[in-house]
Amino acid sequence: MDNAKPLPSYLAQRYHGWKATTYAENQAWYRRLASDGQHPRAMVISCCDSRVHVTSIFGADQGEFFIHRNIANLVPAFSPDGQQHGTSAAVEYAVQSLKVAHLIVLGHSSCGGVQGCIDMCQGKAPQLDEKSSFVGRWMDILRPKYEIVADIKDREEQARQLEKQAVMTSLENLMTFPWVADKVKEGKLTLHGLWTDIGEGGLECYSADKELFLPV
Structure with a gap:
């Protein structure tokens, strides 16, 4: 090489x-x-964004977290089609082999991938609509959720809400993996949705009871 x-x-x-x-x-x-x-207690699925420092946020040492990063911390739905699936493979390994007790999806503010999805949905990023765009096709996972935030006029708030929808999308898709769903039902695995504000250092956790993100 x-x-x-x-x-x-x-x-x-x-x-x-x-x-x-x-x-x-x-x-x-x-x-x-x-x-x-390695015997990590938790898997964290976070964004590739260099500003999101998972181990620093939680003061973690080596060996504590099994971490997978991708654009906009997205998990695709279960799809055993014989193709290569990096995120799905990481989830499978964490749950089936490492037997983690917690699966955490961590979203964040000012996410470039989420903003790209917004631009694509608004017709402002034709390059992402090209079939050859890996980013665009990856953001198709989140694209259906744009309708939820489409009417929000404030751009920052719109992006913030879609960032949180990205976390929710991943949590929903994780439950389409049969061995994730089984372990959740058996009480051997818990799912957690988090969103962090990079500038303010804030951390919010999704509450299923209240159906919104609340400060930790």
Whole structure:
């Protein structure tokens, strides 16, 4: 692979700094993680957005979370069609093999993927409507929920509400996976929907009883 280049110097320097400090001070813990395997209690499905730092939000250490990231933290509906499904594979592994007790979907403010869905639905992003657009076809998962927010005039509020609908879409689609639904019914797995405000550091959790997101 001729196109693979050396690591940028600033990243190499950061690695050596980590190895000399954090790793050196916790070497026994890292070796235990390597030898004992992973036993996370929860899986977190979050957005790829670089501003969403899952482990920092919850003060988590290595080995605590099984994390999967994709555009707009979406989970597609169960579809065993023989194609390649990265998100579905991650969910299967977490639930079936790792047997996590909690499955968390974490949405966030100022989500570019959600805004792309809005623009696409409003006819402002013809490039996303192209069949060749991976982002556009991925956002088709959320597209039906646009009708719920279509009449909201304030753009920020509209985006915020569709961001939360993205979380709800994923929770709904997770229940189409038979082995997720079975474990939920058996009380062996719980689903959680969260939304975080990046600028304010806020965190909201969906309440099934009140049918809305409430501050944690």
